[in-house]
Amino acid sequence: MVTDLHFILNDSEIQVSARPGLLVLDFLRESKRLTGTKEGCREGDCGACAVLIGELVGDEVHYKSITSCLMPVGELQGKHLVSIEGLNMAALSAVQQAIVDEGASQCGFCTPGIVVSLTGYLMEREGDIDIEGVKEALGGHLCRCTGYRSLKACHHHLNRDAGSASGVNELVDCGILPDYFSNIRRELQAIHLTSAPSLPSGTNVIVAGGTDIYVQQGDEIPDSNAVLLNRYPELRGIRDLETHLSIGALTTFEEFSNSPSVLKYIPEIREYMMEIASIQIRNRATLAGNLINASPVGDMTILLLALRAELLLKEGEIERTVLLSEFYDGYKELAKTPGEILTEIRIPALPSTSKINWEKVSKRKYLDIASVNSAAVIRTEGEQICDVTLTAGGVAPVPLILDATGSFLTGKNISAEVIRNAAAVAQDEIAPISDVRGSAEYKRLLLRQLIFAHFVRLYPEFISAEILYA
């Protein structure tokens, strides 16, 4: 099965017929012979394949860096695909020059992807160019020979050359982008966006952001009748309603954590994101994909579980809701039919006095999945705990709500003894196994520490780490 696609590749508008599930990486390298985009891991881990995807949002084109080894070409209709070749100019771009000036490239294999991601950072940043922003942009990139110090030092050059530039035209003027970028908005507006057909039912393979399923089934999907959910815009968007936050199933981790409605409830959400995947993955990974993937350590799953989320599932004309807490029957077993599509996640409105915290411990701080993770939603009056939901991942076959621990804590005053006893109750609710992420005993210890961390972070006026460990 092939589909007709009309989009802009670098500086040229193109129309192609392609298998929708074909990877953008393979399209670029094999069909277009644009081999500046490198293939490293093919699993989203190394960043060698990074490209920019530009999309019209209202009247503006927004660009995101993504890993082309996990994105299907069928999503490119009406978009601007930018590979490293599309950033080249007669002279080096200011980003390329900064890398040269800092001696930040040796074999050069990782360099095209890094140039792409740094350019994407300059295009989408809000605020100053700083080392933290550069580190975040490079979070999804591995470099085996130069090292990261010289790459990070590029932020001085970028600040000097593009610090005051905002918007495409100013970035063109200061030598970050080639001239043709100034015309892209008009060209995208002229491309007809095919109206999305109604949501399919049936048991075809579903691809949302593709960051799990392409890692698992990357060889099979291009030749399958995979359904690309990104072609259904009704699955996008976050709405702040009186009773709940309505999160479209296609909402990505980045869209979720940048949403003012979400930030209002979870002010620390951006900090949490720094410990989840990389910007290139978070620009693609959806909340729904995290829930359906059903990993016992899904980072958003553990948070949404603590928020008592409800799911809206649809199959043909039939719709039903199910509580996330009742969605997992066993390891990777879901309370859903194979044909049901998750269309919306609903987070019930919380009292303004509720506090939220999320914790994760992994073998590596960045770009790694959790050994154990946990979230807490707690409401107190003074020192007294009125409501509490604690969740735990990596300590059972499914993501867990620690019901008995929550019941134990409810009505009690926050004190070192109460929290230590609560962590002891939690030990009877979990059944961790020893695996590559740590021994069962280690995971038990981690969960205890994370329960302590929730209270120390949320209620420093009542409890401190020193008191807990005294």
Ligand SMILES: Cc1cc2nc3c(=O)[nH]c(=O)nc-3n(C[C@H](O)[C@H](O)[C@H](O)COP(=O)(O)OP(=O)(O)OC[C@H]3O[C@@H](n4cnc5c(N)ncnc54)[C@H](O)[C@@H]3O)c2cc1C
């Ligand atoms: C390098 C890398 C780092 C990662 N780091 C983390 C991390 O730190 N923390 C973490 O939790 N995860 C991590 N992941 C895993 C992954 O990014 C997440 O699980 C992500 O949420 C998956 O979402 P997706 O949209 O990409 O799902 P997809 O891969 O598109 O789909 C995943 C599964 O869900 C199904 N599906 C998706 N959407 C729907 C829907 N609406 N209805 C029905 N079925 C659906 C698909 O058929 C598939 O079975 C990482 C992945 C990579 C490649």
Ligand code: FES
């Ligand atoms: S090839 Fe490594 S992230 Fe795509």
Ligand code: FES
């Ligand atoms: S310069 Fe060789 S891998 Fe980065």
